[in-house]
Amino acid sequence: LNLRQNNFSAGPGALPTEVLEEVRDDFPVFAGLGASIVEVSHRSGAYTEIHERAKSRLASLLGLGDDWHVLFLQGGASMQFHQVPLNLMPRGGTVSYLDTGSWSAKAIKEAEIVARDRDGTVTVAASSRDADYTYIPRPSEWTVDPEAAYLHFTSNNTIYGTQFHEEPICDVPLVCDMSSDFLSRPIDPKKYGLIYAGAQKNIGPAGVTAVLVRDDVLQSRAEGLPTMLDYGTHAAKLFNTPPVFAIYIVDKVLGWVERQGGLKGMVERNEAKVSRLYGALDASDFYRPTVREDSRSHMNVTFRLPNEDLEARFIQDAAREGLLALKGYRTVGGVRASIYNAVEPRSVELLVEFMRRFEAAYG
Amino acid sequence: LNLRQNNFSAGPGALPTEVLEEVRDDFPVFAGLGASIVEVSHRSGAYTEIHERAKSRLASLLGLGDDWHVLFLQGGASMQFHQVPLNLMPRGGTVSYLDTGSWSAKAIKEAEIVARDRDGTVTVAASSRDADYTYIPRPSEWTVDPEAAYLHFTSNNTIYGTQFHEEPICDVPLVCDMSSDFLSRPIDPKKYGLIYAGAQKNIGPAGVTAVLVRDDVLQSRAEGLPTMLDYGTHAAKLFNTPPVFAIYIVDKVLGWVERQGGLKGMVERNEAKVSRLYGALDASDFYRPTVREDSRSHMNVTFRLPNEDLEARFIQDAAREGLLALKGYRTVGGVRASIYNAVEPRSVELLVEFMRRFEAAYG
Ligand SMILES: Cc1ncc(COP(=O)(O)O)c(C=O)c1O
Ligand SMILES: Cc1ncc(COP(=O)(O)O)c(C=O)c1O
Ligand SMILES: [Mg+2]
Ligand SMILES: [Mg+2]
Ligand SMILES: [Mg+2]
Numbered sequence: 001l002n003l004r005q006n007n008f009s010a011g012p013g014a015l016p017t018e019v020l021e022e023v024r025d026d027f028p029v030f031a032g033l034g035a036s037i038v039e040v041s042h043r044s045g046a047y048t049e050i051h052e053r054a055k056s057r058l059a060s061l062l063g064l065g066d067d068w069h070v071l072f073l074q075g076g077a078s079m080q081f082h083q084v085p086l087n088l089m090p091r092g093g094t095v096s097y098l099d100t101g102s103w104s105a106k107a108i109k110e111a112e113i114v115a116r117d118r119d120g121t122v123t124v125a126a127s128s129r130d131a132d133y134t135y136i137p138r139p140s141e142w143t144v145d146p147e148a149a150y151l152h153f154t155s156n157n158t159i160y161g162t163q164f165h166e167e168p169i170c171d172v173p174l175v176c177d178m179s180s181d182f183l184s185r186p187i188d189p190k191k192y193g194l195i196y197a198g199a200q201k202n203i204g205p206a207g208v209t210a211v212l213v214r215d216d217v218l219q220s221r222a223e224g225l226p227t228m229l230d231y232g233t234h235a236a237k238l239f240n241t242p243p244v245f246a247i248y249i250v251d252k253v254l255g256w257v258e259r260q261g262g263l264k265g266m267v268e269r270n271e272a273k274v275s276r277l278y279g280a281l282d283a284s285d286f287y288r289p290t291v292r293e294d295s296r297s298h299m300n301v302t303f304r305l306p307n308e309d310l311e312a313r314f315i316q317d318a319a320r321e322g323l324l325a326l327k328g329y330r331t332v333g334g335v336r337a338s339i340y341n342a343v344e345p346r347s348v349e350l351l352v353e354f355m356r357r358f359e360a361a362y363g
Numbered sequence: 364l365n366l367r368q369n370n371f372s373a374g375p376g377a378l379p380t381e382v383l384e385e386v387r388d389d390f391p392v393f394a395g396l397g398a399s400i401v402e403v404s405h406r407s408g409a410y411t412e413i414h415e416r417a418k419s420r421l422a423s424l425l426g427l428g429d430d431w432h433v434l435f436l437q438g439g440a441s442m443q444f445h446q447v448p449l450n451l452m453p454r455g456g457t458v459s460y461l462d463t464g465s466w467s468a469k470a471i472k473e474a475e476i477v478a479r480d481r482d483g484t485v486t487v488a489a490s491s492r493d494a495d496y497t498y499i500p501r502p503s504e505w506t507v508d509p510e511a512a513y514l515h516f517t518s519n520n521t522i523y524g525t526q527f528h529e530e531p532i533c534d535v536p537l538v539c540d541m542s543s544d545f546l547s548r549p550i551d552p553k554k555y556g557l558i559y560a561g562a563q564k565n566i567g568p569a570g571v572t573a574v575l576v577r578d579d580v581l582q583s584r585a586e587g588l589p590t591m592l593d594y595g596t597h598a599a600k601l602f603n604t605p606p607v608f609a610i611y612i613v614d615k616v617l618g619w620v621e622r623q624g625g626l627k628g629m630v631e632r633n634e635a636k637v638s639r640l641y642g643a644l645d646a647s648d649f650y651r652p653t654v655r656e657d658s659r660s661h662m663n664v665t666f667r668l669p670n671e672d673l674e675a676r677f678i679q680d681a682a683r684e685g686l687l688a689l690k691g692y693r694t695v696g697g698v699r700a701s702i703y704n705a706v707e708p709r710s711v712e713l714l715v716e717f718m719r720r721f722e723a724a725y726g
């Protein structure tokens with residue numbers, strides 16, 4: 001009843017057990033505070049220390065220079081679909097998007113809503129929609145407007161199980177929805193103007209979105225925006241009450257990432273899981289990965305079995321053995337094993353063993 | 364080190380100890396889930412049950428009929444300052460505001476930003492700014508435009524320590540920022556079109572805002588809004604990942620309110636604390652309440668001592684005795700004791716005893 005099992009949830013996803021044990025120990029009283037951390041002012045010394053440490057840990061893990069602002073906002077990555085163009089689309093200007101999945105498509109839709117009021121244009125530089133988003137279009141296939149204020153892409157497509165394995169090279173600043181592979185590998189900050197990521201996959205619980213914005217991009221933003229939607233408001237100071245608990249956990253998870261050796265450590269940890277799992281998929285004819293080989297996600301591994309009945313049985317039997325949340329996204333079907341940073345290599349080992357036994361029984 | 368003390372924080376504020384003990388017991392594993400509650404899909408059965416129960420508990424505590432929608436949104440009450448006029452200000456129309464404190468003033472400012480794009484007009488029906496917001500203007504002093512789409516007011520002014528003791532009577536739907544006295548007393552839902560409240564005073568941790576909207580008001584909203592800012596998006600379904608942990612606590616706090624006898628129970632509990640504390644203030648010349656008697660808040664009790672040095676010493680000595688967070692808001696000064704629902708009557712008793720001793724020593 002009270003054992004932690006192997007959690008392959010696509011998000012909210014697994015967090016490090018040691019972090020959750022620390023959380024337990026901080027309730028109902030955070031040592032020295034006389035109250036829990038969710039009951040004290042967000043202007044208090046205790047919370048300020050957590051907030052500032054989380055910001056500086058994030059900047060240092062990613063190698064961001066002093067010209068970057070680290071914001072912890074509410075509303076989820078979905079709010080960023082709106083807030084990015086609201087801040088960064090010039091009047092009468094163009095913005096460009098790579099359409100590689102449902103989340104990209106939603107981001108494009110929100111940009112088009114902003115464009116209506118701005119006499120702006122949203123161009124799609126490339127799309128893999130025609131092939132059910134099963135691959136990442138190659139740079140040679142893109143048409144990025146050189147005048148675009150930014151090129152937006154989704155580095156990892158949670159639903160379809162595809163991922164960019166090279167950072168797009170182009171002359172306009174990159175804006176990236178990194179929600180589902182944030183902090184899973186190093187990045188080259190110079191290429192980016194803005195990065196956002198909902199916490200609930202790799203860095204914390206739902207309820208906070210990390211938004212990283214380069215100062216020159218911030219300064220180029222539209223004027224006269226609603227206060228809460230203006231990135232400048234949050235870059236200038238802690239404007240209103242932040243989602244304290246979510247940020248408190250993010251800080252702890254960032255500490256855990258540091259102790260694993262930072263993003264280099266994360267890559268090593270993740271590569272081992274990735275090669276074990278795709279290796280098993282490729283070694284069998286029973287399991288079929290759903291995406292083009294060069295586009296395979298290292299975070300969300302999607303595959304099919306010979307038929308839907310077997311898929312349903314696979315997911316059910318796995319859950320009975322403590323391998324949880326393997327069902328593919330509702331509109332896509334099949335199996336999806338999300339192996340975010342916190343998922344233990346041992347969980348992947350157990351999954352691979354289960355796959356062998358399942359194939360032996362039903363293959 | 365690990366004892367809970369007497370927490371008079373204005374927000375994030377005190378929560379019931381028994382709720383926080385339950386939280387402790389749900390980490391690192393929520394019984395039967397194999398993971399903690401912050402690591403499972405927001406579409407899972409376990410979370411859906413919590414989410415739906417929180418919604419129905421809230422509706423039933425407030426006596427809301429089927430024509431109300433209960434939404435749990437992100438962004439804080441500050442985001443509602445924008446979202447309310449964005450949804451409800453008609454093109455070329457008027458909205459009206461009661462200006463009774465800093466939060467009201469911020470709400471007015473955001474309405475004016477929306478009005479620019481809508482050719483709208485924001486009228487201030489009454490203001491107590493001229494007297495440092497130390498009272499609530501009487502209804503006979505208001506000028507509400509009868510054509511206004513709504514009249515907005517702040518039922519409790521957290522910073523100044525004033526509160527409406529009667530629900531405004533007027534012919535247009537009321538929109539209320541109830542952040543700092545939400546669920547502290549019954550309301551008459553018929554008078555309202557929309558109510559919002561940041562959770563972090565009376566019903567939970569920071570990170571979720573309850574938004575209650577009557578269906579006819581919802582239907583009257585503007586068209587073509589950004590998806591995440593459109594109340595209709597969230598009324599129709601759970602659109603994106605909600606702030607799971609915050610809502611999980613809200614659900615528990617609502618259960619606690621039910622066990623205390625609902626809002627009637629809350630009034631009794633709060634009245635006892637209120638009369639004890641204001642009684643002590645009135646019985647002495649050393650302590651001076653800062654607001655007009657008919658406008659005194661039952662949630663944030665603000666008062667002054669003979670001089671600022673004594674105030675600083677009062678706050679410091681109190682903290683040493685486990686009476687926490689009594690400092691007035693930074694722009695106002697003085698002492699503020701926030702006695703939200705979860706603050707124990709015993710904490711108020713200890714505060715009153717401390718006040719007696721302090722006056723005997725320094726009065
Ligand atoms: C890549 C990506 N972008 C955006 C979102 C939407 O995030 P949220 O639910 O926080 O709005 C998700 C959610 O799963 C996602 O995976
Ligand atoms: C009455 C009232 N309205 C609005 C706010 C702002 O809330 P938030 O910080 O959640 O945006 C507060 C915060 O203390 C408040 O007391
Ligand atoms: Mg996707
Ligand atoms: Mg295969
Ligand atoms: Mg106020």
Ligand SMILES: [Mg+2]
Binds near residue numbers: 645647651652
């Ligand atoms: Mg007195």
